[in-house]
Amino acid sequence: MTAVVTGLDVIAANGTGVAEYWEATLAGRSGLGVISRFDPAGYPVRVGGEVRAFEPRDHLPSRLLTQTDRMTQHALAVTGWALADAGVDPAELDEYAMGVVTASGSGGFEFGQHELQKLWGTGPERVSAYQSFAWFYAVNTGQLSIRHGMRGHSSVVVTEQAGGIDAAAQGARLVDAGTLRLAVTGGFEASLCPWGLVAQIPSGLLSTEPDPARAYRPFDGDASGWVAGEGGAILVVEEAGAARARGVDRVYGRIAGYTATFDPKPGSGRPPGLARAIRGALRQAEVEPSEVDVVFADAAGIPAWDEAEAAALAEVFGPRAVPVTAPKTMTGRLSAGAALDVATAFLALRDDVVPPSVGTRGSSEVDLVVDRPRELPVRTALVVARGAGGFNSALVLCEH
Structure with missing residues (x-):
């Protein structure tokens, strides 16, 4: 495989944007804490990795806010940042030579929860028409391809935690094969809401430790499960020769x-x-x-x-x-x-x-x-x- 990554960006519990995230990560600053988006007192799981420092109105047009889950809002914002990092203006490239491959494990849980609350609380006439797709695990691929005019091969992979790797590899394969000149690839999650949490608890895989500093301890004798997090990352993947042809002089790697x-x-x-x-x-x-x-x-x-x-x-x-x-x-x-x-x-x-x-x-x-x-x-x-x-x-x- 010869595809190179020319741009990337992230959003996570310990940093919004790659600079803030990387600084916090190297400093060992954790973003784990007691869940604050709702009262978790009645749940056996109380600790999460919430994205707190992100205001979607600062990054996205208002028309998108009413039709998207937080997961998709993260994906839309981060993709814009990653394309800027790569120095790519999609409007200058062949729309059929660009594609999107994302991974998702749960889709837009919070959006779906709110619409179900409307359905049973105030009646079906209050349910948003955007419920038809905002909850769907493929929605990020669709919204990103529409926003950036990317009409080439686009898809979604659903392999839980492994999906972020599978999506990156699929993007690289499409570029290596010449199917795409540029692939946007990544994975996102934002399921720290009551419905999203209760969907994960029955697996018995989440940590029930209430202390955020002790909740997630891999390779430790006291390990008790993982902590669910929010956020994700986007990579801009290109064929090396094509990247050089458009003047790229710095790549992250291959x-x-x-x-x-x-x-x-x-x-x-x-x-x-x-x-x-x-x-x-x-x-x-x-x-x-x-x-x-x-x-x-x-x-x-x-x-x-x-x-x-x-x-x-x-x-x-x-x-x-x-x-x-x-x-x-x-x-x-x-x-x-x-x-x-x-x-x-x-x-x-x-x-x-x-x-x-x-x-x-x-x-x-x-x-x-x-x-x-x-x-x-x-x-x-x-x-x-x-x-x-x-x-x-x-x-x-x-x-x-």
Whole structure:
């Protein structure tokens, strides 16, 4: 794969925009806190990674506010920032040579909740016509393609946490194949509302720890689940030659290799698929395990899942052979949110620094970077993610 990333931007619980987010991440400032958008006192889960410092009216036209969920408002704003970062004006490019690939795990939960409250509280005549699509998991792809006039191949992937990786890889494939000249790709989540939270609680995978500083502790003996987060990231992906032709003199790096696998049926006796995904991504990238400088972990915060991930990393790289990090400990784990990890990994490549994990002591099984960043040459990064239900994805990023 030869596609390069020429622009990116993010929104997360600990920062709105890439500059604020990256500063907070390197400083180890967490955005996790007691949920404030509603009173969580009656719920077993009370901690979340809310996006608080974002006023959609400051970034979007008013006509879009009435027809979009917060998740889509984040996606629309961040895409504008990422295109500006790439120096791209979509109006100057062939509309059929640009496309959008996003990931979503839940769609516009909060918008849907409000309309259901209207339905049962005041009657069907009060329900917004925009309910027909604002809740839909594909809505971000649609709204972004309309707003920026991108009429080429566009799609959505739904593989939970792994979706952000799958979307980035699909965007890169479309560019490498010549189907698109430019792909906008990413993933977003904003399901910290009563309906969104109760949809996640029955899985038993979310942390019920009420202390935000102790709620999300991957690779820690006291891990009790993950914290749900909001936000996401967008990448602008282009073919390297096309980027040079339009005068781009700085890229974040190259999407070099990708593989997705699916875990076997429980009880089959066959091993999980994560190690196989990692080896496949390294093989496609033509990268040896010893060349990987950092792994951005899935970091579920569920003891059995963390043990399985540590075992997969040890199988491929050797015990504690590569630095591992989980900056999502500062943002919460976003369904489809591996896009945020991918963007963070490109920032690590840019600045030769591994961001820390916070709130966790780590374990003897992995060389987890904790509490403070680790400065070292970062030329190759591996991002891994797993989705509930058995999805595994691995993405190799390299310097251009």
